[in-house]
Amino acid sequence: MSRTHARDTEGIDAGSEAQQARGATPAPRARSSRSLRNAIRKDKLAPYLFLLPWLIGFFVITLGPMLYSLYLSFTNYSMLGDPSWVGLDNYIKMFTNDAKYLDSVRVTLVYVFVSVPLQLAFALVLALVLNRGLRGLPLYRSIYYLPSLIGASVAIAVLWRQMFGRNGLINQALEFFGIHGQSWIGNPDTALGTLIILNVWTFGSPMVIFLAALRQIPGYLYEAAAVDGINRSQAFRHITLPMLTPVVLFNMVLQMIGAFQAFTPAFVVSGGTGGPVNSTLFYTLYLYQRGFANFQMGYASAMAWVLFIGIALVTAVNFWFSKYWVHYDD
Amino acid sequence: MIIGRTVKRVAALGIAGALALTVAACSTPEAPVEEQGPVEIRMTWWGGDSRHEVTNAAIDAFEAEHPNITVVRDFGGFDGYIDKVTTQYAGKNSPDVIQLYNDVLREFSSRGQLFDLNEAVEAGNLSLDGWPQDVIDMNTIDGSLNALTFGVSTHAFVFDEVKSAEFGVEVPEAGYTWDDLADYANAISAASGGATYGVTDLSQGYQVFEVWAKQQGEEFMDADGLAFKQDTLEDFWQYWADLRAAGGATSPDITTEYFGTPYDAVIAGIASSTFMFANQYAGVQASMPNTLAIERMPSEEKNPGQYLRAAMNIAVSSQSKHPQEAAMLVDFLLNSEAANEILGIDRGLPTNGNVVETATANVDEITARANAIIESVRESGSPAPVPAPTGAAAVNTLFQEFAQQVQFGQKSVKDAASEFIAQAKSELG
Numbered sequence: 001m002s003r004t005h006a007r008d009t010e011g012i013d014a015g016s017e018a019q020q021a022r023g024a025t026p027a028p029r030a031r032s033s034r035s036l037r038n039a040i041r042k043d044k045l046a047p048y049l050f051l052l053p054w055l056i057g058f059f060v061i062t063l064g065p066m067l068y069s070l071y072l073s074f075t076n077y078s079m080l081g082d083p084s085w086v087g088l089d090n091y092i093k094m095f096t097n098d099a100k101y102l103d104s105v106r107v108t109l110v111y112v113f114v115s116v117p118l119q120l121a122f123a124l125v126l127a128l129v130l131n132r133g134l135r136g137l138p139l140y141r142s143i144y145y146l147p148s149l150i151g152a153s154v155a156i157a158v159l160w161r162q163m164f165g166r167n168g169l170i171n172q173a174l175e176f177f178g179i180h181g182q183s184w185i186g187n188p189d190t191a192l193g194t195l196i197i198l199n200v201w202t203f204g205s206p207m208v209i210f211l212a213a214l215r216q217i218p219g220y221l222y223e224a225a226a227v228d229g230i231n232r233s234q235a236f237r238h239i240t241l242p243m244l245t246p247v248v249l250f251n252m253v254l255q256m257i258g259a260f261q262a263f264t265p266a267f268v269v270s271g272g273t274g275g276p277v278n279s280t281l282f283y284t285l286y287l288y289q290r291g292f293a294n295f296q297m298g299y300a301s302a303m304a305w306v307l308f309i310g311i312a313l314v315t316a317v318n319f320w321f322s323k324y325w326v327h328y329d330d
Numbered sequence: 331m332i333i334g335r336t337v338k339r340v341a342a343l344g345i346a347g348a349l350a351l352t353v354a355a356c357s358t359p360e361a362p363v364e365e366q367g368p369v370e371i372r373m374t375w376w377g378g379d380s381r382h383e384v385t386n387a388a389i390d391a392f393e394a395e396h397p398n399i400t401v402v403r404d405f406g407g408f409d410g411y412i413d414k415v416t417t418q419y420a421g422k423n424s425p426d427v428i429q430l431y432n433d434v435l436r437e438f439s440s441r442g443q444l445f446d447l448n449e450a451v452e453a454g455n456l457s458l459d460g461w462p463q464d465v466i467d468m469n470t471i472d473g474s475l476n477a478l479t480f481g482v483s484t485h486a487f488v489f490d491e492v493k494s495a496e497f498g499v500e501v502p503e504a505g506y507t508w509d510d511l512a513d514y515a516n517a518i519s520a521a522s523g524g525a526t527y528g529v530t531d532l533s534q535g536y537q538v539f540e541v542w543a544k545q546q547g548e549e550f551m552d553a554d555g556l557a558f559k560q561d562t563l564e565d566f567w568q569y570w571a572d573l574r575a576a577g578g579a580t581s582p583d584i585t586t587e588y589f590g591t592p593y594d595a596v597i598a599g600i601a602s603s604t605f606m607f608a609n610q611y612a613g614v615q616a617s618m619p620n621t622l623a624i625e626r627m628p629s630e631e632k633n634p635g636q637y638l639r640a641a642m643n644i645a646v647s648s649q650s651k652h653p654q655e656a657a658m659l660v661d662f663l664l665n666s667e668a669a670n671e672i673l674g675i676d677r678g679l680p681t682n683g684n685v686v687e688t689a690t691a692n693v694d695e696i697t698a699r700a701n702a703i704i705e706s707v708r709e710s711g712s713p714a715p716v717p718a719p720t721g722a723a724a725v726n727t728l729f730q731e732f733a734q735q736v737q738f739g740q741k742s743v744k745d746a747a748s749e750f751i752a753q754a755k756s757e758l759g
Binding site: 078079080081182272276277278295297 | 740
């Protein structure tokens with residue numbers, strides 16, 4: 001909304017100035033422009049005043065540091081000395097001379113492309129179950145939503161560490177069946193798996209959105225289909241799923257962006273190392289290590305910008321592909 | 331397009347604002363030292379609750395002695411500690427007095443971020459009376475005294491006496507060798523049927539390898555970089571590979587789980603012996619019922635590799651507006667009887683020989699055992715290594731990574747050793 005206003009006022013201002021400069025101002029046009037300006041003075045400044053705290057926050061706390069980090073990404077900066085300009089060196093080193101960086105990219109891609117589809121599938125299945133008009137629905141909805149609220153917290157990551165440890169709950173349960181488990185978080189083959197499970201477990205927030213979307217599907221579609229004699233699975237395939245696709249896209253984009261930036265679980269579960277043998281070295285964790293443990297804030301800034309561009313590209317591809325499978329009902 | 335222009339205009343304003351802030355932050359004037367007016371300085375340290383308690387009490391005593399100086403205390407756990415300090419440095423808001431660990435001391439000093447304590451010595455605010463010259467030399471980089479040792483300690487090996495007795499295996503005694511340790515570990519694992527490992531796998535412990543290398547007359551790192559033969563590292567990693575194969579040392583998944591704190595595996599009863607630093611002994615012993623025997627590292631009889639090691643250091647920031655007052659606090663904490671009586675040996679033994687007795691006056695029998703180890707190294711130890719070059723922290727991490735790849739069977743000992751040496755060299759430039 002605010003954008004439209006900005007365009008209106010700017011456009012008319014610019015136009016009238018040009019006309020004044022030409023010395024040929026048609027009277028009616030000037031009057032309408034003046035009344036618009038009055039309107040701005042009276043009503044339309046207020047929203048900007050209300051927005052001011054956010055605007056200050058955005059420009060001073062978000063955009064300013066972002067631009068500064070863009071500058072830092074072209075420098076060698078230890079945080080203890082002054083930054084020195086090195087051009088594209090950081091970016092070049094990342095892709096040509098840093099095996100660990102490529103490890104971290106691989107780990108992150110596996111994490112995103114395995115955990116997000118699984119999480120969405122879980123969310124959808126549970127939303128479908130809950131949509132059947134269960135008694136006590138609000139209670140179940142809250143219970144399933146809870147992990148989303150706390151899943152990214154340090155406390156849960158600590159709990160995960162305990163559960164999947166050598167003597168953790170999982171192994172105690174396995175012991176009951178006579179299986180002698182090893183440490184799940186201490187093994188390079190399974191450590192990332194435990195983090196994927198953690199992310200899948202936080203399916204609550206996409207689930208709630210799916211649930212809302214399911215309620216939005218008009219009943220007459222199913223009624224009409226029932227008249228035509230289709231069965232349940234056909235109804236799901238030809239009505240429910242297509243009608244849900246916009247929400248699937250929304251959830252997917254949001255969850256992927258979140259997964260790319262995951263940090264806390266890996267940091268806590270691996271004790272900040274990204275181990276064993278870099279198997280849980282998330283991109284952001286490696287960025288953190290470079291910046292704060294190795295005193296290479298310039299390199300870390302460059303990594304941050306590559307991540308930013310990477311996420312933007314993946315999101316763009318998501319939207320581009322969406323025209324082949326997302327069905328908008330209009 | 332018009333929107334674009336507006337956005338650009340506002341963005342330009344934002345950048346200008348950010349720049350103005352930066353410029354303002356850079357031009358903080360150096361305030362002269364005020365003699366009598368109220369002065370506020372900030373000290374930061376990491377530690378556990380017991381350290382916070384004694385440090386706060388010691389600072390209270392300092393404030394009582396200097397009513398015009400207020401000390402703001404900024405303390406917490408070790409996680410995230412150095413991130414916080416460097417971030418504060420970057421924001422030109424560093425603490426005045428900083429507790430620093432060895433690995434990063436060089437990173438700070440080589441970038442001119444530490445106040446030359448010699449200036450405080452000349453001004454009469456800091457005394458070096460009772461300080462061994464080699465410690466002062468060790469902390470002097472390019473003629474500037476960057477830090478002072480805040481407690482000395484040394485390497486140690488601990489054995490769970492109760493578990494050992496339970497499995498009928500005798501705890502090694504002073505004079506034992508690496509082979510004796512291996513025999514002990516394998517015997518424990520065999521007697522317990524694999525329920526308890528004899529020793530935690532320490533192949534990723536660069537501090538352990540440091541002692542191993544010194545026993546061979548080499549160094550892990552000297553001022554120029556790596557200073558050991560590849561064979562030496564291969565022997566070390568092979569020793570642990572053999573122990574893993576024989577079942578004496580913990581399996582890789584367990585080793586990973588107790589990566590940073592192997593003594594937790596001993597507390598949990600998963601292993602019956604491990605390496606630690608002597609100043610950690612009392613705290614670990616307090617968290618478990620079984621008594622722990624403490625010894626020097628194996629094979630210390632002929633060519634000792636252990637040395638008196640700075641457990642941590644204390645330094646004054648070059649950003650400090652009141653470096654003299656900050657140095658007075660350092661002087662108080664390190665040299666005064668009053669402070670050392672309160673601080674005890676939580677950070678290791680005091681380096682200043684004059685206050686060792688005060689600091690250890692009230693120690694219990696358990697702590698005395700650890701002190702005996704430190705004292706034995708003071709008598710017959712190896713000289714302390716010179717400060718490692720910048721990039722040493724990254725090399726330590728590399729060491730751990732390659733050791734882990736050997737543990738999980740992803741690399742042979744030989745390949746890992748040669749690749750580690752090559753990468754470490756490039757890391758050290």
